[in-house]
Amino acid sequence: MRPTRFVLPQALKGIRQQIETVISPLTERFKVQSMRVRKGWTLLAKWFRKILAHTVWVWLNLQHGRPPLDFAGLVSVK
Numbered sequence: 001m002r003p004t005r006f007v008l009p010q011a012l013k014g015i016r017q018q019i020e021t022v023i024s025p026l027t028e029r030f031k032v033q034s035m036r037v038r039k040g041w042t043l044l045a046k047w048f049r050k051i052l053a054h055t056v057w058v059w060l061n062l063q064h065g066r067p068p069l070d071f072a073g074l075v076s077v078k
Contacts (some may be wrong), residue, residue: 025069026054 026032030050037043058068066073 021069022054025071026050029071030054 030053032047032050035043035046037046057071057074060074061068061070064073
């Protein structure tokens with residue numbers, strides 16, 4: 001049996017790009033790739049906390065009329 005090449009449907013290509021755009025700040029700001037845990041529950045708690053913080057930041061940006069991923073604008077002093 002020969003392996004077949006996986007082709008992503010055209011409808012999912014735009015969604016994939018949006019997901020990668022959102023995941024990029026998580027890996028950069030929250031240091032997701034370097035989390036060290038010993039138990040599964042600790043990993044889940046850290047993931048949930050980081051995703052909640054990201055969601056709150058996006059919500060705050062939308063409340064202030066800024067682009068959703070402009071996290072630097074929330075902490076800068078004008």
